[in-house]
Amino acid sequence: MTEQRSRRKRRGAYHHGDLRRALLDEAVRTIRADGVEALTLRAVAARLGVSRTALYRHFADKRALLTAVATEGFRMLREQIVAAWTDGGGGRAGFRDMGRAYVAFAVANPAHYRVMFGGSVPEAGDPDLRREAAGAFQALVAALVAQQRDGLVRADDPTQLAHFVWAVVHGVAMLVIDGQLHDEVTATVAEHAVERIVTGIEARDVSSYPSISWPRATL
Amino acid sequence: MTEQRSRRKRRGAYHHGDLRRALLDEAVRTIRADGVEALTLRAVAARLGVSRTALYRHFADKRALLTAVATEGFRMLREQIVAAWTDGGGGRAGFRDMGRAYVAFAVANPAHYRVMFGGSVPEAGDPDLRREAAGAFQALVAALVAQQRDGLVRADDPTQLAHFVWAVVHGVAMLVIDGQLHDEVTATVAEHAVERIVTGIEARDVSSYPSISWPRATL
DNA sequence: ACCTGAACACCGTTCAAGT
DNA sequence: ACCTGAACACCGTTCAAGT
Numbered sequence: 001m002t003e004q005r006s007r008r009k010r011r012g013a014y015h016h017g018d019l020r021r022a023l024l025d026e027a028v029r030t031i032r033a034d035g036v037e038a039l040t041l042r043a044v045a046a047r048l049g050v051s052r053t054a055l056y057r058h059f060a061d062k063r064a065l066l067t068a069v070a071t072e073g074f075r076m077l078r079e080q081i082v083a084a085w086t087d088g089g090g091g092r093a094g095f096r097d098m099g100r101a102y103v104a105f106a107v108a109n110p111a112h113y114r115v116m117f118g119g120s121v122p123e124a125g126d127p128d129l130r131r132e133a134a135g136a137f138q139a140l141v142a143a144l145v146a147q148q149r150d151g152l153v154r155a156d157d158p159t160q161l162a163h164f165v166w167a168v169v170h171g172v173a174m175l176v177i178d179g180q181l182h183d184e185v186t187a188t189v190a191e192h193a194v195e196r197i198v199t200g201i202e203a204r205d206v207s208s209y210p211s212i213s214w215p216r217a218t219l
Numbered sequence: 220m221t222e223q224r225s226r227r228k229r230r231g232a233y234h235h236g237d238l239r240r241a242l243l244d245e246a247v248r249t250i251r252a253d254g255v256e257a258l259t260l261r262a263v264a265a266r267l268g269v270s271r272t273a274l275y276r277h278f279a280d281k282r283a284l285l286t287a288v289a290t291e292g293f294r295m296l297r298e299q300i301v302a303a304w305t306d307g308g309g310g311r312a313g314f315r316d317m318g319r320a321y322v323a324f325a326v327a328n329p330a331h332y333r334v335m336f337g338g339s340v341p342e343a344g345d346p347d348l349r350r351e352a353a354g355a356f357q358a359l360v361a362a363l364v365a366q367q368r369d370g371l372v373r374a375d376d377p378t379q380l381a382h383f384v385w386a387v388v389h390g391v392a393m394l395v396i397d398g399q400l401h402d403e404v405t406a407t408v409a410e411h412a413v414e415r416i417v418t419g420i421e422a423r424d425v426s427s428y429p430s431i432s433w434p435r436a437t438l
Numbered sequence: 439a440c441c442t443g444a445a446c447a448c449c450g451t452t453c454a455a456g457t
Numbered sequence: 458a459c460c461t462g463a464a465c466a467c468c469g470t471t472c473a474a475g476t
Binding site: 110170 | 333385388389390397404408
């Protein structure tokens with residue numbers, strides 16, 4: 001621990017810590033602070049006080065490092081939305097908090113969020129990455145299933161519903177961190193989207209809405 | 220015209236065409252074929268048969284070129300969704316086509332679409348870029364206003380509604396081109412999203428939905 | 439499982455001097 | 458409004474030889 005804190009090391013010594021972890025953390029830190037385009041392997045190594053070649057003992061190349069950064073991002077995202085759902089006590093209130101937490105994560109870590117979705121990682125097939133991305137998605141599905149059990153969400157295929165909800169929060173998050181939305185309207189749009197999601201997926205008595213053509217019927 | 224087609228030029232000759240346009244087109248072509256990360260100014264110049272320094276007569280730097288690429292992308296996107304709306308005869312059917320056209324553009328030009336939103340262009344303040352992005356958004360607003368006039372969409376603030384619709388189609392588009400959605404479910408999710416948008420924004424008699432808390436009331 | 443040091447090919451960008 | 462040609466600083470990556 002103390003060894004990881006001292007960035008400069010005495011000549012001739014080895015790192016001896018968890019270098020993979022240290023490299024990953026430093027990469028995340030750099031990306032968060034200055035964006036992906038500012039990330040250079042040489043600078044990461046220099047800041048950790050290791051040689052430039054040391055990185056290749058843990059990552060095949062720069063893309064592999066970015067894949068790990070993205071994987072880490074999905075893990076953090078899952079933790080935060082699950083915490084929001086739990087702390088919110090589940091149900092409709094917890095689900096709203098979950099949606100807000102998702103957008104909040106993207107807004108708090110725009111550059112990191114971009115690495116997760118921005119295509120800088122064509123290694124979309126990486127098993128670890130796929131597992132973590134699927135894990136975050138499953139947290140959403142689980143919240144929907146729980147609400148279905150309580151009669152709060154219609155009995156549609158939860159995976160289908162989750163895809164829709166994901167698209168909305170992801171779309172809002174991307175537009176916000178892209179600066180496409182003015183600051184004044186950001187919060188309003190996010191709340192609006194959350195409400196549209198809730199009213200769009202909520203359970204209701206179908207028979208009382210005669211004029212609405214349901215998605216199932218039109219597919 | 221014919222001169223622009225011959226990529227290789229005789230020694231000592233000038234380009235004498237619309238070099239700016241040629242550089243932009245070649246950049247778009249490269250990005251479409253191989254992605255942004257494969258775009259190098261040297262290769263673009265070489266393929267056009269001009270010197271590497273010629274580019275700097277038209278673009279301040281690489282970022283300026285990418286900004287122009289993004290601007291061009293928004294222009295193309297606007298043209299295609301407006302055409303879909305018009306060809307679809309407006310109304311609810313035209314609006315569905317518009318949504319499909321949006322996602323279709325992203326799917327057909329994933330790398331280009333990413334440049335428009337991927338943050339590779341921190342020049343978000345560029346006036347031309349802002350104007351074209353706003354233009355595409357306005358096409359969406361106009362379609363919503365037209366539907367409101369026909370009583371097809373609720374009388375909420377159209378800009379607000381447009382933000383929501385944009386977030387949904389953008390979210391779906393991003394998830395699809397990111398490979399987060401399996402191919403089999405892509406079309407289904409897109410159609411589901413379009414239907415959710417339509418039913419989520421459609422005009423209906425509020426008095427007959429006593430249990431629904433409307434967004435306005437909760438903001 | 440790291441280190442040093444050198445090297446390679448490639449990049450964006452600048453400059454000087456032309457036409 | 459272009460051209461040539463040289464140069465600079467920086468990059469990811471590899472290799473050889475160590476401990």
